[in-house]
Amino acid sequence: MANKNNIVVVFDFDKTIIDVDSDNWVVDELGFTELFDQLLPTMPWNSLMDRMMKELHDHGKTIDEIKQVLRRVPIHPRVIPAIKSAHALGCELRIVSDANTFFIETIVEHLGIKKYFSEINTNPGLVDEQERLIISPYHDFNKSSHDCSRCPPNMCKGLIIERIQASFSKEGSKMNMIYLGDGAGDYCPSLSLKAEDYMMPRKNFPVWDLISKNPTLVKATVRDWTDGEAMENILMGTVNEIILSDEEEEKEKMLSPDHCKISVVGIVHEPLLPLSLQVPLHLVK
Numbered sequence: 001m002a003n004k005n006n007i008v009v010v011f012d013f014d015k016t017i018i019d020v021d022s023d024n025w026v027v028d029e030l031g032f033t034e035l036f037d038q039l040l041p042t043m044p045w046n047s048l049m050d051r052m053m054k055e056l057h058d059h060g061k062t063i064d065e066i067k068q069v070l071r072r073v074p075i076h077p078r079v080i081p082a083i084k085s086a087h088a089l090g091c092e093l094r095i096v097s098d099a100n101t102f103f104i105e106t107i108v109e110h111l112g113i114k115k116y117f118s119e120i121n122t123n124p125g126l127v128d129e130q131e132r133l134i135i136s137p138y139h140d141f142n143k144s145s146h147d148c149s150r151c152p153p154n155m156c157k158g159l160i161i162e163r164i165q166a167s168f169s170k171e172g173s174k175m176n177m178i179y180l181g182d183g184a185g186d187y188c189p190s191l192s193l194k195a196e197d198y199m200m201p202r203k204n205f206p207v208w209d210l211i212s213k214n215p216t217l218v219k220a221t222v223r224d225w226t227d228g229e230a231m232e233n234i235l236m237g238t239v240n241e242i243i244l245s246d247e248e249e250e251k252e253k254m255l256s257p258d259h260c261k262i263s264v265v266g267i268v269h270e271p272l273l274p275l276s277l278q279v280p281l282h283l284v285k
Helices: 021-027 035-042 044-060 063-071 080-086 102-111 157-171 184-192 204-211 228-255
Strands: 007-011 092-102 119-124 126-129 134-135 177-182 198-201 221-223
Touching: 007 080, 007 157, 007 228, 021 035, 021 044, 021 063, 021 092, 021 102, 035 044, 035 198, 044 134, 044 221, 063 102, 063 177, 080 092, 080 228, 092 184, 119 177, 157 177, 157 184, 157 221, 177 184, 184 198, 198 204, 198 228
Parallel strands: 007 092, 007 177, 092 119, 177 198, 198 221
Antiparallel strands: 126 134
């Protein structure tokens, strides 16, 4: 890996790293869609997924069968190279997802990319002594609320982003954050991003729709993407842009200590091609 830079890349998981919703994928592949649809109006999603894991267990579905389904989840072929390239350039990578630890860890271990992430923030998913998967809320809403009206009761991603930001501020470290997501739950964290950050919503998905209604509410530069190939191009272009900008800023400081960087806010719809700083091919196989 290259020398660590000041960039933190935060990925949502479902329909961002993988191309489907992992919860729906497991339920559908194991043949429990009808029951899921019947129960959906009656309880929060996180509680429903815990109930569905009980139903799977009661109907004789094993943990190994769930793992087998997760290991064949579809993913765009350019997503893994994008993750490896960002890591190789010194970015710190994290996951913030409303899925669960069991699903995510099973998938990233199978794909061989778990080692690239310094942190996975998601709902706990643990196998009990009866070999039944228990899914719990990230924020235990039965004890106390996270008090965010925009987010589901079990997880406010905005609070997680604010915690990450606070950890860097406490250390006195500069940080540029790039956040990638697709769902409505990714809108709250987009509002927590700062002017020097970048929001990458998946185009024509719920978070993109919410941002498009009033782009001025998001302080970060917004760059949308459509699929894994576009994600790779735009993410790597943005990472390279930040690195080169930081290098220029250091040069300017040597000449003029009063130099300040001006950030441009807006939605960029065209693919951003990687700049001159490239990753060796052997790192992205």
